[in-house]
Amino acid sequence: MKKLKKTIIVMLTIVFAAALFAGCGSSNSNSGDEQKGQNALERVKKAGVLKxxxxxxxxPMEFRDNQNVLKGFDIDMANAIGKKLGVKTQFVGTEFNGIILALNSGKFDVIISGLSIDEKRKKQIDFSQPYIQNAQIIVTKSGNEAIKTSKDLAGKKVGVGLGTTSEKVVQTLQGIKEVKKYDKTTEELQDLLIGRIDAVIVDEPVGKYYISSPDKKGKYTVLNEKLTNEPMGxxxxxxxxxxxxxxxxxxxELKKDGTMSKISTKWFGEDIYK
Structure with missing residues (x-):
């Protein structure tokens, strides 16, 4: 009996010690996680990288050229922000439909991706002050005289970006025959050219870029009507x-020192900050 009691005591001692050790390890791990999340700016500066x-x-906000080089307005702006912070800038490609979820899960530090500020998104994330005043516009294939205003979209096939504010705008329009949703803006604009859809609702900077770029000039028409007013942040x-x-x-500081004006002129052909 004494031998059995002794065995039980030894076993309980081992179990208790193991539990205590595991608890200490867990506590240290959680403490490290909390410390990592306490101050995002400190984390960025310590890593030397803004993701x-x-x-x-x-x-023209962000895209890859024929050599697969990432470029655009947001790219130049993000690099300039990183320089001001004294860190490098690392870009993390993400499907737009899941970009807010990816931010909140810690995949990157900020979103700089032509992101419009709206009330629904403000409940999920915080925003800087607007750096561009954006609007949703209608793009058609050149020569399409049947669509001159949003009312003419009745009975037509319209393309929008999945998870974008254009997806919300199209729901307010009456009589549209079909709404096709795309992961990439380039895909919906290509489908517009080959006749799979009749129009695209898209952010104004994108529409204007497409009608002015040398390889797209003359292929698209941007209607004058603005469907929304939505700043980007x-x-x-x-x-x-x-x-x-x-x-x-x-x-x-970038606005004050003229950097944003230079970036604007480079990508939009005009200084939108005047």
């Missing part, structure tokens, strides 16, 4: 106030 989430088929995970403040300070 930027984007969807890379949204010219940098997106932040809620609670990352230090990082948001630092990025906003960088943006303000």
């Amino acid at each position: 930027v989430g984007l969807e890379d088929s949204f010219p 940098v997106g932040f995970k809620k609670g990352d106030k230090e990082l948001e403040t630092a990025v906003q300070k960088a943006l303000d």
